[in-house]
Amino acid sequence: MTNRADQLQAFDRLLTIMNELREKCPWDQKQTMETLRPLTIEETYELGDAILDKDLPEIKNELGDLLLHIIFYAKIGSETKDFDISDVIHSICDKLIHRHPHIYSDVEVKDEIEVKQNWENLKLKEGKTSVLEGVPHSLPALVKASRIQEKVAGVGFDWKHTDQVWNKIEEEIKELKEEILNMNQNAIEDEFGDVLFSLINYARFLNVNPENALERTNKKFIKRFQYLEKKANQNQKSLSEMSLAEMGIYWDEAKNI
Numbered sequence: 349m350t351n352r353a354d355q356l357q358a359f360d361r362l363l364t365i366m367n368e369l370r371e372k373c374p375w376d377q378k379q380t381m382e383t384l385r386p387l388t389i390e391e392t393y394e395l396g397d398a399i400l401d402k403d404l405p406e407i408k409n410e411l412g413d414l415l416l417h418i419i420f421y422a423k424i425g426s427e428t429k430d431f432d433i434s435d436v437i438h439s440i441c442d443k444l445i446h447r448h449p450h451i452y453s454d455v456e457v458k459d460e461i462e463v464k465q466n467w468e469n470l471k472l473k474e475g476k477t478s479v480l481e482g483v484p485h486s487l488p489a490l491v492k493a494s495r496i497q498e499k500v501a502g503v504g505f506d507w508k509h510t511d512q513v514w515n516k517i518e519e520e521i522k523e524l525k526e527e528i529l530n531m532n533q534n535a536i537e538d539e540f541g542d543v544l545f546s547l548i549n550y551a552r553f554l555n556v557n558p559e560n561a562l563e564r565t566n567k568k569f570i571k572r573f574q575y576l577e578k579k580a581n582q583n584q585k586s587l588s589e590m591s592l593a594e595m596g597i598y599w600d601e602a603k604n605i
Contacts, residue, residue: 572602
C-alpha cells in the first residue's frame with residue numbers, strides 16, 4: 349500500500365492530466381456538466397455492478413472513472429470561477445466535521461441509530477425544511493423508496509418491531525387483492541405500489557439492501573435462463589418449441605450449477 353506522500357502525488361498527477369486534456373483534447377474541451385451527467389450515472393452503475401460481483405480489480409477501475417468525473421466537474425467549475433477541486437474537498441471536510449459532533453465535539457452517542465438521528469437533525473438546523481430534501485428526484489423508484497424510509501426513520505418516524513412491519517405488508521396485500529377483484533386499474537397500481545413500499549421497508553428491518561437483493565435475483569435469473577437457452581440450442585430447438593415441463597428440467601439443472 350502507498351503512503352500519504354504517494355497518494356498526494358497520484359492525486360496531483362490526475363489533476364495535471366485533467367488540465368492537459370481540457371487544454372489539448374477536442375473531446376474533453378467540448379464537455380459540459382450537462383454532457384458529463386449521463387456518463388457519470390453510467391459509471392456509477394458500472395461501479396455498482398462490480399461491487400455486486402465482488403470484482404475488486406474492476407471496483408478499482410470504476411472508482412478511478414468516478415474520480416475522474418469529480419475532477420472533471422471541478423475543472424469546469426474552476427473555468428467559470430464558481431469553485432475548484434479545493435473548494436469541493438474543503439466543503440465535504442467541513443460538512444463531515446459539522447455532522448460528526450460525537451467525533452469532533454463533546455456530543456456523546458450510544459450507537460449507529462443515534463448517529464443517523466443527529467445527522468438528520470443537524471441538516472434541519474442547516475436550513476433544510478424537510479428531511480426528505482436530500483433524496484434526489486431522479487433516483488430509481490426502488491432506491492428512492494429505501495432512502496425515503498431511512499431518512500424518516502432517522503428522525504423517529506418508524507415502526508418499533510419487525511412484526512408490525514410484516515402486519516403492514518399483509519394489510520397492503522389484502523387491499524391489493526380487493527382492488528384486483530374490483531378490477532380498478534388505477535387503484536390496483538396504487539395498492540401494488542403500497543405493497544412494494546412496505547416490502548422495501550421490511551428489508552431495512554432485516555438488514556437487507558432491497559436494491560442489492562433484487563439485482564442478485566436478476567443476475568441469478570439471467571444465468572439460469574441463459575443456461576436454458578444453451579441447452580435448447582444444443583438440442584437444436586427454440587424455446588418456443590419446448591414445453592414448460594422441458595424448460596423446467598433445465599431450469600432445475602441450472603439451480604445446481
